[in-house]
Amino acid sequence: MAATASPATTDAMLSRRDIFKYLAGGGVGVGTGLLLGEVNQRPLETLLSTHIPPEDFSPGMDTWYNTLCRMCPAGCGISVRVREGRAKKIEGNPGHPVNRGGTCALGQASLNALYNPDRLRSPMRSDGEGGFVESSWDEALEAIAPRLGAMQSAGMGGRTWILTGGSLSSGEEALDKFGEALGANILRLGLDTPATELAAAKAIYGFNGLPHYDIAKADLVVSFGADFLGAWRSPVGYSKAYGEFREGGGGHRGYLVQVESRMSLTGVNADEWLPARPGTEGALALALAAELLGRSGPDAAPAGWEDLPGALSLDEAAALADLPAERLHALAERLASAKTPLVLGGGAAGAGANATETLTCVAALNRVLGAAGTTVRPNLAHAPRYSALSEIEEFVAGAANGEVSLVIVAGVDPLHDLPDSLGLRGALDRAELVVALDSFPSDTASAADWILATDTFFETWDDDISLPGTGKLSVTLQQPVQKRLYDTLSVTDIVLRLAQRSGGALAEALPHEDAEAYTRSEWATAWTNLGIQDDFDAGFRQVQQQGVWVADLAEGMADQFSAEAAAPAAPPEPQFAGDASEYPFVLHPFQTPGLREGKGARLPWIQELPDPQTSVAYGSWVEVNPATADGLDLRDGDVVEVSSQAGTVTAPVLRYPGVRPDVIAMPLGQGHQANGRYAQGRGVNPASLLAARGDDITGALAWAATRVALRKTGERVRMTKTSGVSRTLGRQILGPADEH
Ligand code: SF4
Numbered sequence: 186m187a188a189t190a191s192p193a194t195t196d197a198m199l200s201r202r203d204i205f206k207y208l209a210g211g212g213v214g215v216g217t218g219l220l221l222g223e224v225n226q227r228p229l230e231t232l233l234s235t236h237i238p239p240e241d242f243s244p245g246m247d248t249w250y251n252t253l254c255r256m257c258p259a260g261c262g263i264s265v266r267v268r269e270g271r272a273k274k275i276e277g278n279p280g281h282p283v284n285r286g287g288t289c290a291l292g293q294a295s296l297n298a299l300y301n302p303d304r305l306r307s308p309m310r311s312d313g314e315g316g317f318v319e320s321s322w323d324e325a326l327e328a329i330a331p332r333l334g335a336m337q338s339a340g341m342g343g344r345t346w347i348l349t350g351g352s353l354s355s356g357e358e359a360l361d362k363f364g365e366a367l368g369a370n371i372l373r374l375g376l377d378t379p380a381t382e383l384a385a386a387k388a389i390y391g392f393n394g395l396p397h398y399d400i401a402k403a404d405l406v407v408s409f410g411a412d413f414l415g416a417w418r419s420p421v422g423y424s425k426a427y428g429e430f431r432e433g434g435g436g437h438r439g440y441l442v443q444v445e446s447r448m449s450l451t452g453v454n455a456d457e458w459l460p461a462r463p464g465t466e467g468a469l470a471l472a473l474a475a476e477l478l479g480r481s482g483p484d485a486a487p488a489g490w491e492d493l494p495g496a497l498s499l500d501e502a503a504a505l506a507d508l509p510a511e512r513l514h515a516l517a518e519r520l521a522s523a524k525t526p527l528v529l530g531g532g533a534a535g536a537g538a539n540a541t542e543t544l545t546c547v548a549a550l551n552r553v554l555g556a557a558g559t560t561v562r563p564n565l566a567h568a569p570r571y572s573a574l575s576e577i578e579e580f581v582a583g584a585a586n587g588e589v590s591l592v593i594v595a596g597v598d599p600l601h602d603l604p605d606s607l608g609l610r611g612a613l614d615r616a617e618l619v620v621a622l623d624s625f626p627s628d629t630a631s632a633a634d635w636i637l638a639t640d641t642f643f644e645t646w647d648d649d650i651s652l653p654g655t656g657k658l659s660v661t662l663q664q665p666v667q668k669r670l671y672d673t674l675s676v677t678d679i680v681l682r683l684a685q686r687s688g689g690a691l692a693e694a695l696p697h698e699d700a701e702a703y704t705r706s707e708w709a710t711a712w713t714n715l716g717i718q719d720d721f722d723a724g725f726r727q728v729q730q731q732g733v734w735v736a737d738l739a740e741g742m743a744d745q746f747s748a749e750a751a752a753p754a755a756p757p758e759p760q761f762a763g764d765a766s767e768y769p770f771v772l773h774p775f776q777t778p779g780l781r782e783g784k785g786a787r788l789p790w791i792q793e794l795p796d797p798q799t800s801v802a803y804g805s806w807v808e809v810n811p812a813t814a815d816g817l818d819l820r821d822g823d824v825v826e827v828s829s830q831a832g833t834v835t836a837p838v839l840r841y842p843g844v845r846p847d848v849i850a851m852p853l854g855q856g857h858q859a860n861g862r863y864a865q866g867r868g869v870n871p872a873s874l875l876a877a878r879g880d881d882i883t884g885a886l887a888w889a890a891t892r893v894a895l896r897k898t899g900e901r902v903r904m905t906k907t908s909g910v911s912r913t914l915g916r917q918i919l920g921p922a923d924e925h
Contacts, residue, residue, distance in 0.1 A: 249265065249266055251731060260419075262284060282657050284422050290794055303862055307672040348593070350374065352652075362695055365694070376603060379571070382535055396561045410535065412452075414454055415797075446773055459516075464760075469502050490549075536890070537889050584615040585611070600627075605832060622637045648661060678699050708721075767894060768892035771893075772829065779854075786863065799841065805869045806836055809841065813849075855869060
C-alpha cells in the first residue's frame with residue numbers, strides 16, 4: 186500500500202531537447218524498419234506516363250513509408266502505402282511504442298485531408314467582403330514580414346500574439362523560438378488541454394508531465410471519467426493495452442469500473458458503470474483512499490498522509506455522488522484485494538470548476554494503492570504550459586484597447602473549439618492583422634486577413650514526442666511520403682521564411698533553409714552534443730526507415746516520483762455556471778472517436794462514420810435520460826432548444842439510458858461556420874453553450890461546468906442512424922412494453 190518514492194524534482198525531468206540528447210546517447214532503439222524511400226528525390230507527378238516513368242515508379246508496386254499521424258496529440262506512428270507517387274492507405278507502424286500497429290478511425294481518415302477538395306491550394310488574401318482571393322507566397326510574406334521587422338526594431342514584439350496548440354514537436358519549437366526572438370505572446374489553446382491532469386500529476390507524483398498508465402499490467406482499472414477506449418489522450422495505445430488487460434496475462438482477466446455521469450465507450454465496455462453526480466468524483470476517490478488507509482493502518486500511509494482531512498466516509502461519499510452505498514463498499518473491497526490496481530482520471534471529471542482538486546484526489550488514490558511506480562509511471566517529457574482563461578482574457582482586453590498589431594493562428598481553430606463567451610471573435614476583428622496558418626478555411630482562418638495554406642503531414646518534415654507517452658523515451662519522425670500536391674508550405678517553412686524576411690533577431694534565431702533542414706539540424710545537434718560517432722546521415726536514414734527512435738528508460742528513471750507529496754485536500758463542492766432553478770441540467774459535452782473537438786468534421790469518412798454508441802452519423806443530437814424525456818414528453822427526433830447563460834442551440838433528442846437524469850450530453854465537433862463542404866453548417870456546436878469559467882487552480886477552461894435548460898420546439902426530424910430503435914414498439918420482448 187505504501188507509495189513508491191525516491192528523491193525527484195522537476196529538475197530530474199527531461200525537456201524536449203534533453204530527450205533528444207538522451208535518445209541520441211542510447212543510439213537507435215527498437216522498431217521494425219519498413220522500406221526506405223528517398224522521398225526527397227521524388228518528382229512531382231500529376232499525370233504519370235508509363236513511357237517515360239519517374240525513377241521510382243514501379244507499376245503495381247507499393248512503397249511503404251513510416252511517419253507520424255498528426256490528427257491528434259497521441260502521436261501514433263503510421264505506415265503509409267504509396268503507389269505511383271500518391272499516398273493510398275494508412276496502417277499503424279507495428280514497431281511504434283504508442284500504437285503498436287494500430288490506428289483509429291480518425292487516423293485512417295486523414296487521407297481525406299490530403300485529397301480534400303476544399304483544401305487550400307495557395308496563400309489566400311481576404312477581399313474585405315467576407316471572401317478570399319488567391320495570392321502568392323511573395324505577396325503574402327511581403328504583407329507580413331515588414332510589419333514584423335518594424336515591431337522588432339521598435340521593441341514592440343509584445344503587440345504580436347501567437348495562438349497555437351502546444352505539441353512537443355520541432356515545428357512547435359520553431360514557433361516558440363520565433364515568438365521568443367520577437368518578444369511575442371504565445372497562447373497554447375484547446376478545449377480539452379491536459380492542464381488539470383498535469384497539475385494533479387505535479388502535486389501527487391512530483392513530475393511535470395502526463396503519467397504513463399500501464400493498463401496492460403493492471404488487474405483492476407477504475408476510471409473516473411477517462412474515456413480511454415474512445416477519445417481520451419491516447420485511445421489506440423490504451424485500446425491495445427486494454428486487450429492485454431482483458432486477456433489476463435497473469436491468469437486473471439482484468440476488471441474495469443467506470444465512474445462517469447454519461448456512459449462513454451469505455452463505460453459500455455466496463456464491468457461496472459457508476460453514474461456519479463458530476464463533480465463528485467474527487468470526493469469519491471478521497472473517500473476510497475481514506476477507507477484503504479484506515480484498513481492498512483498508519484504505517485502503510487505515505488508520510489504525512491495518516492489523516493486525510495475532509496475525507497468523507499464511504500456512505501457519505503455515496504450519498505453525495507448519488508450512488509448506492511453498497512456499490513462503493515464493494516469497490517473498496519476490490520481495490521483492497523487487487524494486486525496491481527490502477528486509477529485513471531480525466532474527461533469531464535477533469536473539466537469541472539474543481540477539476541484539479543478532483544484529479545489530485547484520484548492520483549492520491551493511486552499512491553495509497555501503491556500504483557505509483559508500477560501501473561503509473563513517469564513519462565519524463567516536460568509538458569508545455571497551456572494557457573489559462575486569464576491569459577485569453579488578457580489578449581481579448583489588449584485587442585479591445587487597440588494593443589494587438591498582429592495575431593498568428595497556427596493550426597488551431599479557437600473560434601470553433603472554444604466558447605463564444607470568451608470573446609475571441611471580437612478580439613480577432615479588432616486586431617490590426619490576423620494571419621492563419623491552416624490547410625483548410627477553418628472557422629478561425631475564415632476570420633483572418635490572410636490564410637497561409639499549409640501542407641498536410643503527408644507532405645512535410647517534423648517530429649513529435651508523445652505527451653501521453655508510453656513510459657519509454659521515443660521521438661517519432663514525420664517525413665513527407667509524397668510531393669506536395671499544391672502551392673503550400675509547412676508551418677515551420679512559413680516561420681523560417683518570415684524570420685528571414687524580417688531580419689534581426691528573428692533571422693538569427695531561425696537561419697535554416699526549410700523544414701527539412703530545420704528538423705535534421707535538431708537531430709544532428711543532439712547527435713553532436715553527445716559525441717555520437719556514428720555517421721549522422723546513415724543514422725537519420727535508419728530513423729526514417731523505422732519512423733521512430735526508441736530507448737528504454739535508463740536505470741532508476743521509472744522511480745521518479747516525489748517522496749514528499751502533501752496529502753490531498755477534500756475537493757470543494759462542484760460549482761456550475763447557471764442557476765439550477767433556471768437551468769436544471771448539467772451539460773456534458775463529449776468527444777466522439779472520429780470528430781474529437783472538431784478536426785474530424787472536414788473529413789467525409791468521419792462524417793459518414795456512425796457514432797459507436799448511438800449509431801448517429803452526420804449531425805448532432807442531445808442525449809436525454811428516458812425518465813427525463815418522459816417528464817418533458819420528448820421522443821427520439823424531437824427538436825429541443827438547449828440554452829445556457831452563454832448561448833442557445835437546437836438539436837434533436839436521443840433518449841439515452843446511459844446518461845443521468847439530471848445531465849444532458851452532446852457530442853462536440855460539429856457546428857462549423859466554415860471549414861469546407863463536409864463540415865460547414867452541419868450540426869451544432871455545444872462549445873457555444875459553455876460559460877467562460879475556469880478550473881479553480883489552473884484556470885483551464887472548465888468545459889463540464891455549465892448548466893442548461895431544455896425546451897421542446899415542436900419540430901421533429903429523422904436522425905441519420907444505422908441502427909434501429911432500442912424501444913420494443915409495443916411488443917413485450919423483455920420486461921414491460923414501452924411506447925411506440
Ligand atoms: S489516436 Fe490520434 S495519433 Fe493515433 S491514429 Fe488516432 S488520430 Fe492518429
